[in-house]
Amino acid sequence: MELEKRGVVAPLLVTSTFLPLVEAQAKARRVSPRVVVVPHPVGGLNEQELAERIEVAAGALLPLADEARGSA
Amino acid sequence: MTEVIDLPGVTEENWHEVAWERGWGDGLPTVPPTPERVAAALAALDGIDLELGPVPPSGLVPTRESFAANAVMAGCRPADLPVVLAAVRALLAPEYNLHGVLATTHPCAPLVIVNGPVRTSLGVNSGTNCFGQGTRANAVIGRAVQLLTTHVGGARPGSMDRSTQGGPAKYTWCFGENEEESPFEPFSVRRGFAPGESTVTVAACEGPHNINDHGSTTGEGLLMTIAGTMAQTGSNNLYVKGPHFLVLGPEHAATLHRDGWTAEALRERLWEQARVPVAKVSEENQRQFEDWGVKPDGEFYPVSTGPDMLHILVAGGAGKHSAWIPSFGATAAVTRPVPVRP
Numbered sequence: 001m002e003l004e005k006r007g008v009v010a011p012l013l014v015t016s017t018f019l020p021l022v023e024a025q026a027k028a029r030r031v032s033p034r035v036v037v038v039p040h041p042v043g044g045l046n047e048q049e050l051a052e053r054i055e056v057a058a059g060a061l062l063p064l065a066d067e068a069r070g071s072a
Numbered sequence: 073m074t075e076v077i078d079l080p081g082v083t084e085e086n087w088h089e090v091a092w093e094r095g096w097g098d099g100l101p102t103v104p105p106t107p108e109r110v111a112a113a114l115a116a117l118d119g120i121d122l123e124l125g126p127v128p129p130s131g132l133v134p135t136r137e138s139f140a141a142n143a144v145m146a147g148c149r150p151a152d153l154p155v156v157l158a159a160v161r162a163l164l165a166p167e168y169n170l171h172g173v174l175a176t177t178h179p180c181a182p183l184v185i186v187n188g189p190v191r192t193s194l195g196v197n198s199g200t201n202c203f204g205q206g207t208r209a210n211a212v213i214g215r216a217v218q219l220l221t222t223h224v225g226g227a228r229p230g231s232m233d234r235s236t237q238g239g240p241a242k243y244t245w246c247f248g249e250n251e252e253e254s255p256f257e258p259f260s261v262r263r264g265f266a267p268g269e270s271t272v273t274v275a276a277c278e279g280p281h282n283i284n285d286h287g288s289t290t291g292e293g294l295l296m297t298i299a300g301t302m303a304q305t306g307s308n309n310l311y312v313k314g315p316h317f318l319v320l321g322p323e324h325a326a327t328l329h330r331d332g333w334t335a336e337a338l339r340e341r342l343w344e345q346a347r348v349p350v351a352k353v354s355e356e357n358q359r360q361f362e363d364w365g366v367k368p369d370g371e372f373y374p375v376s377t378g379p380d381m382l383h384i385l386v387a388g389g390a391g392k393h394s395a396w397i398p399s400f401g402a403t404a405a406v407t408r409p410v411p412v413r414p
Binding site: 015017018040041043044045046 | 289294
């Protein structure tokens with residue numbers, strides 16, 4: 001969130017299982033992070049499974065960047 | 073036989089003090105077992121044989137009322153009683169060794185594992201934080217079993233319960249298997265019960281020993297961490313032997329399953345891999361082991377007597393943690409069906 005305050009687009013990568021936790025923490029801290037949600041889990045994956053997660057995350061990054069620039 | 077005790081002048085307000093003065097309870101407040109509450113609890117067992125054998129070390133035989141009163145004191149709802157009954161029946165099996173379990177200096181507690189649809193109907197937690205606080209069914213079922221052995225069996229701490237340090241599991245130690253996220257057949261099915269049948273498995277165990285592995289991405293990697301956690305010099309399972317449990321978190325279980333590991337193959341592999349080098353055991357303790365008739369297998373001490381002593385199941389929620397649960401050793405894992413009203 002500190003980076004976002006300084007104008008750097010800094011999305012938070014979160015797995016679907018832990019999204020409610022992130023939302024609750026964000027509400028408690030009164031912040032609204034940009035989140036990229038990928039399927040859970042991330043740990044314990046082999047290379048191919050991890051590549052699938054990366055693809056999902058990468059696909060979400062550009063729209064977030066566009067949104068941050070106001071061109072979405 | 074135990075008797076019905078009338079306590080004139082006892083109210084909901086002063087019950088905890090009265091109970092505590094009489095040596096009843098585990099230190100936390102209990103629910104007053106009024107005749108009405110006991111009757112309501114017993115109604116849940118209508119038509120179910122409630123005859124139980126003597127409970128060691130006292131040898132007292134619990135009456136229907138004393139069984140139900142302990143469950144009420146623990147906070148059980150009437151619907152919890154069939155599970156408590158199955159657990160007590162299992163504890164009274166000779167191979168469980170209740171007398172030894174209750175009088176030992178070891179910190180074991182009656183571990184209660186629930187399988188089958190009763191987990192859902194009672195809300196037994198088998199997912200996130202299933203070993204911990206926050207779920208009524210887990211809390212009260214485990215506590216009821218402990219209170220019954222304390223009150224009827226007479227295993228009060230400091231007198232018959234001679235545990236050197238005890239352990240928090242002695243308050244309550246109950247969870248369900250996460251059958252929905254397990255890649256293996258339910259634990260109860262692997263123990264010979266029908267799919268869909270509710271069961272309770274008990275064993276005299278320590279609390280869970282965490283197995284943290286966030287780094288391994290393969291079954292082989294996980295097995296190295298699991299085996300390393302199980303190979304402990306200070307465990308009863310090293311020389312008293314007996315059952316022990318590997319409770320895989322669903323994510324560790326998924327990684328192992330993806331890499332082709334079955335529950336049976338895991339047992340075999342961990343029997344070979346989870347071993348303590350003789351050099352890590354003091355010479356005095358090696359002599360103690362020998363007095364128990366335990367000799368190393370080559371340069372290593374295995375954990376327990378064979379792969380069949382390791383019980384593998386799945387419980388917990390998201391995250392890269394599993395648990396190893398060592399036992400008292402001189403006990404057995406005993407499974408009983410949860411009785412159903414006719």
